[in-house]
Amino acid sequence: MMASEAIKTGGWSIFFMIGLFMAFGTFMLGDSWYAYFFILALLFIWTLYTVYVCERFVLYMRSFVILCIVGFTLPACVVAYGLVTDVGFEVDVYNILVGGVPAVVVILSYVWVVNTKPVFQPFEFEGNRVQTRQYVKVKPGMNYNTPLIGGITTLAASLFLAWAGLLTGGFVSMFIMAGASLFIIFFGRHVIRGLRILRIQEKNMSVPYTFMQIDEIREARSRWWLVRIFKWVASRSKSTRA
Numbered sequence: 001m002m003a004s005e006a007i008k009t010g011g012w013s014i015f016f017m018i019g020l021f022m023a024f025g026t027f028m029l030g031d032s033w034y035a036y037f038f039i040l041a042l043l044f045i046w047t048l049y050t051v052y053v054c055e056r057f058v059l060y061m062r063s064f065v066i067l068c069i070v071g072f073t074l075p076a077c078v079v080a081y082g083l084v085t086d087v088g089f090e091v092d093v094y095n096i097l098v099g100g101v102p103a104v105v106v107i108l109s110y111v112w113v114v115n116t117k118p119v120f121q122p123f124e125f126e127g128n129r130v131q132t133r134q135y136v137k138v139k140p141g142m143n144y145n146t147p148l149i150g151g152i153t154t155l156a157a158s159l160f161l162a163w164a165g166l167l168t169g170g171f172v173s174m175f176i177m178a179g180a181s182l183f184i185i186f187f188g189r190h191v192i193r194g195l196r197i198l199r200i201q202e203k204n205m206s207v208p209y210t211f212m213q214i215d216e217i218r219e220a221r222s223r224w225w226l227v228r229i230f231k232w233v234a235s236r237s238k239s240t241r242a
Contacts, residue, residue: 003131003213004220010064011051015043018071021177022078043067052227055217057130057209058198065188065195069106069181076102076177083171102178109185110192118193124212128205130198131212132191 022036046063054060081099123130185192202208211217221227 003211004217007060007211007217008051008224011047014064014067014071015047018043018067018074021071021075048226052221052224052230055210055214057211058195058202059208060211061191062195062199065184065192068184069110072177072180072184073103073106076174076181079174079177083174102174102181105178106181106185109182113185113189114192114196116189116193118190118197120190121197122190122194123198126212128207128209129212129214130209 019040022039050060050063077099080102081095084095084098122133124133198209
């Protein structure tokens with residue numbers, strides 16, 4: 001897969017995956033859809049930036065990894081909060097604390113991994129251009145299947161809730177989603193550590209790290225219809241001011 005297509009597919013796959021799992025978590029709460037659409041709007045804006053504008057390798061890759069983790073952790077917290085509320089705790093502070101347990105476990109795991117000494121360098125360089133080494137790359141097909149996997153998982157979780165009951169199904173769903181976040185951290189531990197090193201090195205550089213195929217990415221972006229719309233709007237805005 002070309003680098004430009006990988007960027008587009010990866011970014012939008014994460015957007016749809018998080019949207020699906022957040023919808024499942026919001027379903028558990030029942031009456032907080034306004035928060036769902038607000039977060040989804042922020043995520044949509046960030047996806048537009050990373051896919052169509054961003055040329056910083058470290059920023060894009062860190063966003064990709066963190067959003068993957070958040071995509072599972074956030075609904076796990078929402079489900080945990082909903083379960084505690086249904087049990088009947090009358091103090092909201094207890095509900096919030098218990099609801100944050102999955103996030104605390106995931107954050108501690110991430111902090112431990114990111115501060116552990118890397119075993120090898122998962123990236124290769126050419127000046128300020130970077131790319132992941134071939135043997136640590138994610139298979140291209142996985143990017144295309146992410147929204148499908150997210151949709152199937154969300155549907156299966158909803159059916160399981162209806163079959164097993166809200167309480168039992170909620171506990172199982174919470175553990176599965178929190179476990180998925182931990183799996184992503186463990187599976188991507190070398191990339192996470194490598195990105196931390198790149199971010200530290202980048203602070204002392206005159207130009208940030210960019211993609212190895214940045215020329216091809218720029219050329220492809222110039223052909224995408226959404227980029228053309230942005231440029232047209234920007235040109236119209238300049239002409240109006242003039």
